Amino acid sequence: MSADFVSEFVLVDRPRPGVAVITLNRPERMNSMAFDVMVPLRRVLDDVKHDNDVRAVILTGAGSGFSSGADHKSAGAVPHVEGLTRPAFGLRSMQLLDDVILGLRRLHQPVIAAVNGAAIGGGLCLALACDIRVAGAAAYFRAAGINNGLTASELGLSFLLPRAIGTSRAFEIMLTGRDVDAVEAERIGLVSQQVPDADLLPTCLAMAQRIASFSRPGIELTKRTLWSGLDAATLEGHMQAEGLGQLYLRLLTGNFEEAVAARAENRDPVFTDDK
Incomplete structure (x- = not known):
C-alpha cells in the first residue's frame, strides 16, 4: 500500500x-x-x-x-x-x-x-x-x-x-x-x-x-439526510428532505430499475450516476 x-x-x-x-x-x-x-x-x-x-x-x-x-x-x-x-x-x-x-x-x-x-x-x-x-x-x-x-x-x-x-x-x-x-x-x-x-x-x-460500489448520488444523499435528521427540528421537515432525496434519484437515475432487474436476474446491480 x-x-x-x-x-x-x-x-x-x-x-x-x-x-x-x-x-x-x-x-x-x-x-x-x-x-x-x-x-x-x-x-x-x-x-x-x-x-x-x-x-x-x-x-x-x-x-x-x-x-x-x-x-x-x-x-x-x-x-x-x-x-x-x-x-x-x-x-x-x-x-x-x-x-x-x-x-x-x-x-x-x-x-x-x-x-x-x-x-x-x-x-x-x-x-x-x-x-x-x-x-x-x-x-x-x-x-x-x-x-x-x-x-x-x-x-x-x-x-x-x-x-x-x-x-x-x-x-x-x-x-x-x-x-x-x-x-x-x-x-x-x-x-x-x-x-x-x-x-x-x-x-x-x-x-x-x-x-x-453503490450509486454515488444515492450514497451522498443518504449521508446528507442522515445528518440533516440529527439537526431536524421536526419529523415532518426531515421527512420532506428524505422524500426529496428519494424523488431526485428515482427521476434522474435509472438505478432503481437496475436494482429491480438485477434481483430478477440473480446478479449484482451495476449502478451509474445518470440515465
Whole structure:
C-alpha cells in the first residue's frame, strides 16, 4: 500500500479503487490533535472532498492510538495568528479545530472511523464526526475534558454523543470522564461493531468498498439526510428532505430499475450516476 505524501503527520493511501485511507501519523504522541497534525488534516479533507475518484473514506491512527485529543506538551503552530491578542488567538485556534470536525461531516463521501486505540477528548469528537465507527479490541473512548478541570463539551461532543448513544449514557460518560472499552462501545451503539485488532482495517476496507460500489448520488444523499435528521427540528421537515432525496434519484437515475432487474436476474446491480 503506497502513501501519498501530505505531511509527515498525515498520510493518504488509496488501497482500493474508490477508497481513501487517511492516517494520522504521529504515533509517538498517540496522534494527538496538535496543530501540526490538524492543519494538514484540514487540507486533506478539503482535497478528498473534491477528489471524484474517492467514494468512501477511512480515518485511522498510526501505531496504538486513534487520537489522544489535545496535545498538552507540543501543541504545534497555529497559522495566521501574528499580532493577535490571547483571546483572539484562542478563537482562531478553536475555529481551526471546528473546521476539521465539520469538514468530516461535510465530505461528500461517507467516512468510517477505524478506531485502533485511544480516542480521548478531541479524538472522541473526531470519531463521532465520522459517519460509521468500527473499534479494534484495544480501542477505548473517554470524554476527557472533565478530567482536566474543563467542560467535557467540546467540538460538538455534547451534540453528537447523546444522538449516538442516548442522553442518559452520554450524560454519565461525559460527567464521570470514565473510559468506555470496545466491548461496551459496541453494546451501547457508540460503534457499529468491534473486531480483533488485526481485522480492523480489513473490515473497514471491505465496508468502504461495499459503499463505493453503490450509486454515488444515492450514497451522498443518504449521508446528507442522515445528518440533516440529527439537526431536524421536526419529523415532518426531515421527512420532506428524505422524500426529496428519494424523488431526485428515482427521476434522474435509472438505478432503481437496475436494482429491480438485477434481483430478477440473480446478479449484482451495476449502478451509474445518470440515465
